[in-house]
Amino acid sequence: MIDINNKGNSSSDLREVTRALLQEHENVAPRTTVLSCLLEVQENLHYVPEEAIVEVAKYTGHSINDVWGVASFYTNFRFTPPPQHMVEVCWGPTCHLLGAMDVLVAIQSKLGLEGEGDVPDGVIGLKYNTCLGACSQGPVISVDEKITGAVTVETALSVLEETLNPS
Amino acid sequence: MTEAYKNLRSRADEIWADLHDPETVWVRIGTTICGRSINALGVVETFRAELARRGIKSVVSEVGCLGLCYAEPLVDIRTAGVGRVLLGPVDVDAVSGVVDNVIVNGNVNVPNVIGSFEKTIEGVPMMSEVPGWSNQHRIALRNVGQIDPGDSFQYIANEGYAALDVALSEKTPEEVLTEVRSSGLRGRGGAFFSTGTKWGFLVPSPGPEKYILCNCEEGDPGAYNDKGILEGDPNTVIEGLLLAGFATGASNGIIFIRHGHDGPISRTKEAIRQAYELGLVGKNILGTDYSFDIEVSLVGESYVSGEETALMEAVEGKTARPRSRPPFPAAVGVWGKPSNINNVKTLSYVPEIVRRGGEWFNDIGVNLSKGTAILCLSGHINRRGMYEVELGMTLQEVMDEIGGGVPGGRQIKMLQTGGPLGGLLSADKMDTVLDFEAMRAAGAILGSGGIIYGDDSTCAVDLTRLLIAFCQFESCGKCFPCRLGMTHLLDMIERIRGGEGQQEDLDLMRRYGESMQAGSLCGHGQLGFNPVQSAFRDFMGDFLVHINENRCPTGSCSQYAANPMRTRPGPEATAFITDPYLRN
Ligand SMILES: Cc1cc2nc3c(=O)[nH]c(=O)nc-3n(C[C@H](O)[C@H](O)[C@H](O)COP(=O)(O)O)c2cc1C
Ligand code: SF4
Ligand code: FES
Numbered sequence: 027m028i029d030i031n032n033k034g035n036s037s038s039d040l041r042e043v044t045r046a047l048l049q050e051h052e053n054v055a056p057r058t059t060v061l062s063c064l065l066e067v068q069e070n071l072h073y074v075p076e077e078a079i080v081e082v083a084k085y086t087g088h089s090i091n092d093v094w095g096v097a098s099f100y101t102n103f104r105f106t107p108p109p110q111h112m113v114e115v116c117w118g119p120t121c122h123l124l125g126a127m128d129v130l131v132a133i134q135s136k137l138g139l140e141g142e143g144d145v146p147d148g149v150i151g152l153k154y155n156t157c158l159g160a161c162s163q164g165p166v167i168s169v170d171e172k173i174t175g176a177v178t179v180e181t182a183l184s185v186l187e188e189t190l191n192p193s
Numbered sequence: 194m195t196e197a198y199k200n201l202r203s204r205a206d207e208i209w210a211d212l213h214d215p216e217t218v219w220v221r222i223g224t225t226i227c228g229r230s231i232n233a234l235g236v237v238e239t240f241r242a243e244l245a246r247r248g249i250k251s252v253v254s255e256v257g258c259l260g261l262c263y264a265e266p267l268v269d270i271r272t273a274g275v276g277r278v279l280l281g282p283v284d285v286d287a288v289s290g291v292v293d294n295v296i297v298n299g300n301v302n303v304p305n306v307i308g309s310f311e312k313t314i315e316g317v318p319m320m321s322e323v324p325g326w327s328n329q330h331r332i333a334l335r336n337v338g339q340i341d342p343g344d345s346f347q348y349i350a351n352e353g354y355a356a357l358d359v360a361l362s363e364k365t366p367e368e369v370l371t372e373v374r375s376s377g378l379r380g381r382g383g384a385f386f387s388t389g390t391k392w393g394f395l396v397p398s399p400g401p402e403k404y405i406l407c408n409c410e411e412g413d414p415g416a417y418n419d420k421g422i423l424e425g426d427p428n429t430v431i432e433g434l435l436l437a438g439f440a441t442g443a444s445n446g447i448i449f450i451r452h453g454h455d456g457p458i459s460r461t462k463e464a465i466r467q468a469y470e471l472g473l474v475g476k477n478i479l480g481t482d483y484s485f486d487i488e489v490s491l492v493g494e495s496y497v498s499g500e501e502t503a504l505m506e507a508v509e510g511k512t513a514r515p516r517s518r519p520p521f522p523a524a525v526g527v528w529g530k531p532s533n534i535n536n537v538k539t540l541s542y543v544p545e546i547v548r549r550g551g552e553w554f555n556d557i558g559v560n561l562s563k564g565t566a567i568l569c570l571s572g573h574i575n576r577r578g579m580y581e582v583e584l585g586m587t588l589q590e591v592m593d594e595i596g597g598g599v600p601g602g603r604q605i606k607m608l609q610t611g612g613p614l615g616g617l618l619s620a621d622k623m624d625t626v627l628d629f630e631a632m633r634a635a636g637a638i639l640g641s642g643g644i645i646y647g648d649d650s651t652c653a654v655d656l657t658r659l660l661i662a663f664c665q666f667e668s669c670g671k672c673f674p675c676r677l678g679m680t681h682l683l684d685m686i687e688r689i690r691g692g693e694g695q696q697e698d699l700d701l702m703r704r705y706g707e708s709m710q711a712g713s714l715c716g717h718g719q720l721g722f723n724p725v726q727s728a729f730r731d732f733m734g735d736f737l738v739h740i741n742e743n744r745c746p747t748g749s750c751s752q753y754a755a756n757p758m759r760t761r762p763g764p765e766a767t768a769f770i771t772d773p774y775l776r777n
Contacts, residue, residue: 056488059510065452065491099512100493118414119609120571120645122659127753156663157414159454160230162262162577175230
């Protein structure tokens with residue numbers, strides 16, 4: 027398997043990995059589409075490299091433009107290798123009313139970020155989310171896909187600290 | 194009753210009886226998204242360890258959320274001694290004490306007890322008297338939180354698939370359709386369109402390949418009931434799909450879920466796998482000649498993919514942009530085949546309607562709004578959670594009797610209902626009843642059932658700006674009144690929020706809104722002006738303070754210069770593409 031944190035993966039590796047993923051996908055999925063293939067790549071590599079776009083196009087018999095069109099429409103796809111950790115902050119209306127902005131601003135200032143994005147050394151990235159689905163426990167954040175609800179500035183920062191420097 | 198169902202039922206009854214064996218302690222812990230966000234999985238693990246350490250024969254099940262999210266992690270314990278009791282919040286540190294008190298010593302008088310389901314216990318309220326629980330009428334949510342969604346036999350033991358069995362062995366498709374028609378059931382995906390009528394459109398469409406789609410996109414922030422049902426009781430949705438397929442002569446069902454919601458996705462896939470194994474889905478269901486296949490289809494992040502024709506595009510793997518109608522889905526739907534779309538909640542009612550009869554359902558509710566509303570209460574409200582109440586309750590009753598009022602002694606100022614396209618409603622209109630028509634007359638929509646409460650610290654301009662930022666970002670871009678209209682609305686409201694707005698902006702916004710309502714292809718653009726329109730109607734004062742006095746009446750807007758906005762991949766995201774053909 028490919029090491030997703032190793033950004034030195036060669037183009038041919040990525041093509042091969044994508045082909046293997048698509049083969050596996052075909053074996054379990056009732057049907058495959060451009061979108062389902064892209065989701066499969068994103069799920070496993072945590073991003074969609076250029077090579078995967080080409081492979082998905084070949085595999086599904088669509089043009090590269092078609093595949094790129096689908097990939098750029100849905101906002102969960104990213105196209106550059108992911109950081110080691112990913113924090114998502116919900117800014118949906120419920121979380122907003124319960125203080126999500128304080129949490130967001132505190133996280134941004136801790137990471138030295140102004141909007142969404144990755145810190146320069148690629149250790150962690152920040153993403154906004156419109157609703158993480160646990161509104162009854164707002165404000166909600168998610169770190170490496172683990173959701174934490176009812177956060178305050180303090181608890182959010184300590185979850186982050188624990189992720190970056192596990193005790 | 195079919196022979197096949199009789200066999201399933203007797204196996205299910207055995208499994209259910211084992212769980213209620215006097216020697217066994219059954220612990221049910223809600224571990225859906227809301228519970229997991231406050232470490233319910235840690236509580237499960239600790240319970241298992243503590244019970245094993247004491248050598249107590251027990252089953253610890255991960256169940257859906259009973260809906261009392263404010264008291265999560267929720268722990269439901271059943272022992273021969275105390276019967277069935279509910280406790281919460283029980284965090285990891287409290288587990289050992291709960292095991293000693295409730296399970297070992299049979300003492301339920303502990304501080305975090307909520308109520309007793311079965312036995313009268315001195316000093317402990319009966320659940321049938323606990324506010325927020327007692328005034329519910331649970332139909333679609335009847336099993337959520339009560340059974341292990343990972344074991345389909347527990348669903349079967351609770352009358353599960355009985356409606357399917359009756360339909361297949363005693364009824365014709367027309368009779369099933371008649372029950373749904375006479376129930377008065379209307380779709381819970383937002384438009385409240387009559388379900389029986391919609392199914393009726395599909396009946397004459399030519400087969401054999403016809404689709405029933407189940408919509409669990411659930412992009413509305415503030416609503417989590419679709420995910421709550423799929424994660425807590427996926428079988429009721431599967432049975433609803435099977436009955437819809439039977440009534441309309443369809444061949445396939447597709448459950449459509451947003452990628453990333455792993456709980457609902459894995460629960461649904463597992464339930465489908467078990468249903469195939471038990472002969473409840475697939476070829477010759479329950480040994481009859483009815484066949485129906487069900488699959489799960491995932492979609493990327495996109496709010497508009499919840500719109501019925503955009504959803505079909507997404508199922509086909511394309512960008513989720515709505516199609517123009519006609520042709521309507523009942524003629525040309527997914528893969529060009531006749532299709533019908535229903536929301537998760539709508540389908541969840543169907544098994545009970547078919548089992549108990551359309552008349553039974555028709556007696557519940559008010560006016561033309563039959564049955565119940567599945568509400569998600571969040572924001573400035575004490576008892577945040579997911580509740581199912583009879584339609585006809587007033588918003589005031591929902592807030593006080595279900596939600597337990599506003600925390601911190603503050604005053605309620607506004608309600609945000611029905612998702613971002615629903616808009617704001619002033620607290621003056623709390624005597625409005627939960628009824629689709631009455632809500633619309635008051636200028637709000639019931640929609641997906643999310644109600645977000647804002648107290649007097651909430652600024653209407655700030656919240657409207659957030660809703661418009663959402664709608665602007667989520668516009669699929671296919672038609673310009675929506676694409677450009679949303680962007681201009683956002684620009685203007687940002688100006689107002691930043692203290693640079695002018696009186697003329699209000700009129701300009703109205704004009705944009707009218708063009709959007711008139712000229713947009715789908716509901717997103719047609720309803721996308723609702724947040725502004727409703728805020729103008731009920732909270733003009735907040736806008737005027739921003740414009741005339743250059744300040745925010747509650748201070749929420751001045752606190753931070755800008756609010757977040759999501760971004761779509763810009764040119765920098767594609768800069769890596771070196772192949773000129775690919776960049777095209
Ligand atoms: C922009 C937009 C988003 C929608 N999102 C959803 C959704 O997330 N879930 C849903 O069930 N219906 C959604 N709908 C409504 C669907 O188009 C459709 O009416 C509904 O799924 C039909 O089911 P019902 O008849 O059971 O209500 C959306 C509509 C629009 C215009
Ligand atoms: S109204 Fe908006 S969301 Fe709907 S098709 Fe037009 S641009 Fe897309
Ligand atoms: S609004 Fe934040 S989790 Fe739903």
